[in-house]
Amino acid sequence: MNLDLRTVNVTRYITPLREGGSLPALAEADDDFKYVLKFRGAGHGVKALISEFLGGQIAKFLGLPIPELVFANLDEAFGRTEGDEEIQDLLKFSQGLNLGLHYLSGSITYDAAVNDCEPLLASKIVWFDAFITNVDRTFKNTNLLIWKKELWLIDNGASFYFHHSWTNWGKNAITPFALIKDHVLLPKASLLEEAHQEFTSKLNDTILREIVNGIPEDWLLWDDGAITPDEIKEVYFQFLSIRLSNSEIFLKEAQDARKTLI
Incomplete structure (x- = not known):
């Protein structure tokens, strides 16, 4: 790809x-x-x-x-x-x-009370958001659109929240991500194990390294200068690699959170 x-x-x-x-x-x-x-x-x-x-x-x-x-x-x-x-x-x-x-012209905001989402897609999105620690796909702010009768993801900007303090990133990499309990699609995500199996078989360090290396250098020249662009990239890569290796932790958290809803 x-x-x-x-x-x-x-x-x-x-x-x-x-x-x-x-x-x-x-x-x-x-x-x-x-x-x-x-x-x-x-x-x-x-x-x-x-x-x-x-x-x-x-x-x-x-x-x-x-x-x-x-x-x-x-x-x-x-x-x-x-x-x-x-x-x-x-x-x-x-x-x-x-x-x-x-821009998806004519799209409307996803509403869990009105719009449906099939279980495997819901499970994939929940897994994905737990993986990237996205805090912002909730009932209050779904960051999902319906366009041409299909569901689309938008706005992943509230992910990787560890980088706002840039401390304890290693600890954050293995967090269960308790905030997944607020995910708008969690009630529909009945196939989390299937999503987990598919995505962990697709993702690997080679792909994650390629994605991280695509971050523009221009975005990595941070004001304090205490960390170089290559060091920043390495932290993002290590965060994703460790998180993928420990994905059963956030999978279980999502499964347990879902049990309290149904």
């Missing part, structure tokens, strides 16, 4: 998507497609983009339904005519390489 991302140049800022805490936006690029842009100048900066990139690439490799990810270049002059000062500042601090997700 080709895990390389296309690179586009943003040509038009259309509108902010204010339901997102990091102020993502709908924008158009020079390939004439529209994208939901995630900005490096937003609250969690490049770390949110790294989470989105790693989560998106892993989801793509596993065959989960996720919109195409692209690298999105923001020119120095872009946004100067924007009237909203908050947005103008966001665009100013986001010059360079950002991340875009293909």
Whole structure:
């Protein structure tokens, strides 16, 4: 599978998507497609983009339904005519390489009370979110869309939360991830063992290394300079590798959490 991302140049800022805490936006690029842009100048900066990139690439490799990810270049002059000062500042601090997700026009937010999800897909998404420690796919904020009668994953930016403090990452790699109890699809995830068997047979260190090595160097030049880009990549790789090797821990946590729901 080709895990390389296309690179586009943003040509038009259309509108902010204010339901997102990091102020993502709908924008158009020079390939004439529209994208939901995630900005490096937003609250969690490049770390949110790294989470989105790693989560998106892993989801793509596993065959989960996720919109195409692209690298999105923001020119120095872009946004100067924007009237909203908050947005103008966001665009100013986001010059360079950002991340875009293909815009699913006409999609609606997944509602567990109305929309269905077949058990194997639900189980795969629960396993995936436990693997990448995604805290944000809950009943309150599903980060799932229904588009053309199919379910799609969006927004993996709240994953890999260990990297906001960058301490105890080894301990975090083997966490059971108790927050999986709040996952919106957990009640439907009756085939967790099957999802576990499929994904642990697909994922391996070679794939994880390839995905991690795809993080743009530009996103790894952190302000404090205490850790080099290669060292940062190594931590992400080791986190994923250790977590995969110990995946029975979070599998059991999800299974036990589900038993309390049914």
